Amino acid sequence: MKDFVRKSGIRYMSDKQSAIGVFDSGLGGLTAVKQLKKILPDEKFIYFGDTGRVPYGTRSFETVNQYADDDMRFLLGFDIKAAIIACGTVSAVALDNLQKKFPLPIVGAIEPACIAAAQRTKNGNIAVFATPATIGKNSFATTLCGINPDLSVSSVACPMFVPLIEAGYIDVDCPVTRLIAREYLEKLQNADIDTLILGCTHYPIIKDLVASCAKELFGRDIEIIDSGYESALAAKKMLLQKDLLTDLDGQGSVQYFVSDETQNFSAVASIFLGEAAQNVTKVTIG
Amino acid sequence: MKDFVRKSGIRYMSDKQSAIGVFDSGLGGLTAVKQLKKILPDEKFIYFGDTGRVPYGTRSFETVNQYADDDMRFLLGFDIKAAIIACGTVSAVALDNLQKKFPLPIVGAIEPACIAAAQRTKNGNIAVFATPATIGKNSFATTLCGINPDLSVSSVACPMFVPLIEAGYIDVDCPVTRLIAREYLEKLQNADIDTLILGCTHYPIIKDLVASCAKELFGRDIEIIDSGYESALAAKKMLLQKDLLTDLDGQGSVQYFVSDETQNFSAVASIFLGEAAQNVTKVTIG
Numbered sequence: 001m002k003d004f005v006r007k008s009g010i011r012y013m014s015d016k017q018s019a020i021g022v023f024d025s026g027l028g029g030l031t032a033v034k035q036l037k038k039i040l041p042d043e044k045f046i047y048f049g050d051t052g053r054v055p056y057g058t059r060s061f062e063t064v065n066q067y068a069d070d071d072m073r074f075l076l077g078f079d080i081k082a083a084i085i086a087c088g089t090v091s092a093v094a095l096d097n098l099q100k101k102f103p104l105p106i107v108g109a110i111e112p113a114c115i116a117a118a119q120r121t122k123n124g125n126i127a128v129f130a131t132p133a134t135i136g137k138n139s140f141a142t143t144l145c146g147i148n149p150d151l152s153v154s155s156v157a158c159p160m161f162v163p164l165i166e167a168g169y170i171d172v173d174c175p176v177t178r179l180i181a182r183e184y185l186e187k188l189q190n191a192d193i194d195t196l197i198l199g200c201t202h203y204p205i206i207k208d209l210v211a212s213c214a215k216e217l218f219g220r221d222i223e224i225i226d227s228g229y230e231s232a233l234a235a236k237k238m239l240l241q242k243d244l245l246t247d248l249d250g251q252g253s254v255q256y257f258v259s260d261e262t263q264n265f266s267a268v269a270s271i272f273l274g275e276a277a278q279n280v281t282k283v284t285i286g
Numbered sequence: 287m288k289d290f291v292r293k294s295g296i297r298y299m300s301d302k303q304s305a306i307g308v309f310d311s312g313l314g315g316l317t318a319v320k321q322l323k324k325i326l327p328d329e330k331f332i333y334f335g336d337t338g339r340v341p342y343g344t345r346s347f348e349t350v351n352q353y354a355d356d357d358m359r360f361l362l363g364f365d366i367k368a369a370i371i372a373c374g375t376v377s378a379v380a381l382d383n384l385q386k387k388f389p390l391p392i393v394g395a396i397e398p399a400c401i402a403a404a405q406r407t408k409n410g411n412i413a414v415f416a417t418p419a420t421i422g423k424n425s426f427a428t429t430l431c432g433i434n435p436d437l438s439v440s441s442v443a444c445p446m447f448v449p450l451i452e453a454g455y456i457d458v459d460c461p462v463t464r465l466i467a468r469e470y471l472e473k474l475q476n477a478d479i480d481t482l483i484l485g486c487t488h489y490p491i492i493k494d495l496v497a498s499c500a501k502e503l504f505g506r507d508i509e510i511i512d513s514g515y516e517s518a519l520a521a522k523k524m525l526l527q528k529d530l531l532t533d534l535d536g537q538g539s540v541q542y543f544v545s546d547e548t549q550n551f552s553a554v555a556s557i558f559l560g561e562a563a564q565n566v567t568k569v570t571i572g
Contacts, residue, residue: 052349053339060547063338160462163449176446176465261346 016246019044019255020235021075021083025067026054027166027265028201029086030272032109032228033254036084039232040239042246045254046078050285052259055162056089057131057200064133068094070286072102074257081244084235085109086228088130088200092139105238112234113197113227114143118151120223121195125152127188129210130199132157140199154191156184158200165202166268172209181206181213195223204228205271256280302532305330305541306521307361307369311353312340313452313551314487315372316558318395318514319540322370325518326525328532331540332364336571338545341448342375343417343486350419354380356572358388360543367530370521371395372514374416374486378425391524398520399483399513400429404437406509407481411438413474415496416485418443426485440477442470444486451488452554458495467492467499481509490514491557542566 022029022036026049033047048071050056056064068090075083082105085091085098091108099106117126128140135157144151160180164170169177188196196214198204204226214222239245254277258265262280269277308315308322312335319333334357336342342350354376361369368391371377371384377394385392403412414426421443430439446466450456455463474482482500484490490512500508525531540563544551548566555563 052345058550059338060550063546159453160449160455163446167445169446176462176469179462179465260349264344264346 015081016244017248018079018081019046020239021046021048021078021080022086023048023050023071023075023083023090024085024087024201025049025056025089026051027268027272028162029228030269030277031201031204031226032084032086032231034273035226035229035232036235037252037254039236040245040252042249042252044246044251046075046080046257047254048074048257049265050259051265052285055131056087057133057162058159059133061093061133061137064089064093065097067286068098069101072098074283074285076102076104080104082107082235082239084231086201086231088134088227092130092134092137105242107231107235107238109201109227109231110139110143110199112230113199113225114140114147116230117195117197117225118144118147120225121151123192123194124148124150125154125191125193126195126197127154127156127191127193128197128199129156129158129161129184129203131162132159134199140197152191154188154193156187158184158203161206162200162202165205165271168271170205170209170271172212174209177206177209178213181210182217185210185214185217189217193222195225197225197227199227201228254279257283259283259285301367302530303534304365304367305332306525307332307334307364307366308372309334309336309357309361309369309376310371310373310487311335311342311375312337313554313558314448315514316555316563317487317490317512318370318372318517320559321512321515321518322521323538323540325522326531326538328535328538330532330537332361332366332543333540334360334543335551336545337551338571341417342373343419343448344445345419347379347419347423350375350379351383353572354384355387358384360569360571362388366390368393368521368525370517372487372517374420374513378416378420378423391528393517393521393524395487395513395517396425396429396485398516399485399511400426400433402516403481403483403511404430404433406511407437409478409480410434410436411440411477411479412481412483413440413442413477413479414483414485415442415444415447415470415489417448418445420485426483438477440474440479442473444470444489447492448486448488451491451557454557456491456495456557458498460495463492463495464499467496468503471496471500471503475503479508481511483511483513485513487514540565543569545569545571
């Protein structure tokens with residue numbers, strides 16, 4: 001055991017061979033798991049999707065904080081060395097509280113994407129697509145301006161993307177999702193953006209559709225930032241810095257836990273994961 | 287006090303002046319409240335919207351049963367003489383259990399709509415639009431065939447209607463909602479229907495849009511059944527039969543309780559209610 005920390009009365013021990021906890025309000029975090037498996041193939045992951053209480057994006061801040069606390073306590077029931085919040089809403093609303101309360105390293109879904117966007121923009125005009133709760137909390141804009149106060153940030157709440165993606169309207173040619181994407185992009189018509197952050201873990205599923213609609217509307221390519229991919233890269237960097245990367249090869253695995261029926265989860269999970277989800281267990285939360 | 291019943295250990299007392307409890311997974315039930323206020327203007331209503339745990343339509347049957355039980359116990363904390371389940375999903379999944387467990391008269395959202403549809407169809411071909419959970423439970427089809435085994439019933443799960451309505455895509459000309467409605471209606475192309483039940487309390491909000499798309503597609507008018515309106519009529523009939531209608535004039539009122547922030551509720555409630563919701567209180571449930 002490498003670390004032993006006591007904070008807010010919570011004991012926490014871990015070593016290189018401990019797992020990495022990942023949680024999301026539901027299924028979206030699986031896009032992060034897909035990236036994590038690629039970037040950290042030898043690590044063990046414990047995924048918790050709060051499918052019984054999804055979506056968080058339309059809940060009050062108070063409720064999101066309570067749910068995030070429940071979710072983190074669930075993950076801490078396992079031997080984990082770090083946690084990744086694969087949920088834009090929780091990262092926006094509850095990350096500070098979680099980092100104060102729990103002793104382990106926690107990577108959110110916002111800062112890594114903001115750092116990438118600030119590095120890649122050429123004209124300094126960045127847009128953020130996220131759920132209403134994430135946009136309401138203004139976290140992407142605040143984080144981007146903290147990185148570079150000269151950046152100009154346009155935020156657009158996209159309440160229809162999650163239901164569209166979960167209902168399978170994800171083909172690049174889907175007329176319904178293109179209409180909605182164009183509606184959101186039209187709000188950026190005068191912002192002269194060159195970089196767009198997809199600030200919800202669901203949205204990478206329709207990354208190509210958004211890119212195609214943006215090109216159609218703006219007549220040029222827009223750099224699209226996938227917050228799940230950037231979080232996975234940031235998690236690897238952080239584990240490397242803390243000397244917490246596993247030194248065992250070929251031991252990589254994912255265990256999935258959900259708070260509603262596992263059949264529903266398994267059926268939709270393949271959209272997000274790009275493969276079937278094995279080892280799915282239903283648990284009671286909160 | 288007129289009634290005193292003990293069933294499953296639950297005490298229950300009420301008289302004509304008691305209130306009527308109404309619950310829904312969230313906001314949709316407000317379309318039923320709107321009809322109830324018209325049809326029973328002198329009654330007192332206690333409305334509970336489980337906005338902290340909405341939507342129920344994508345949950346497992348087990349979870350819906352648990353939530354419905356919580357909701358009914360909350361309403362029974364008030365002096366109520368009857369309960370109306372203004373939620374297609376709960377009516378489909380949990381009504382039988384609730385009627386077995388709780389001693390008061392309970393009106394669901396399915397049987398009244400089915401009786402109305404069976405009376406109004408001329409060619410016996412009826413369609414049902416509802417959430418995936420309601421369709422999965424097959425309750426409308428079972429109920430319709432129980433009323434008249436010669437009816438032919440086509441069921442279509444409509445997962446996109448609730449998010450579209452809650453995001454305000456409700457204008458009769460809205461291109462996105464028309465595309466989705468046409469997609470659902472096209473599944474009925476060979477069914478020769480003359481009657482369509484809107485089996486979710488959200489759907490009456492887009493009744494005119496659905497009617498217009500149906501006429502466009504089928505080239506004729508379709509009889510559209512609003513399950514909230516039919517439930518309100520059925521509730522009045524049942525209270526009359528049991529001599530439980532209030533005999534006081536001008537005492538009508540509605541008290542609203544929700545399980546998430548009241549601001550969100552008040553903002554969207556006017557879409558459903560056709561007026562602002564007064565007397566909204568947040569409560570903890572479950």
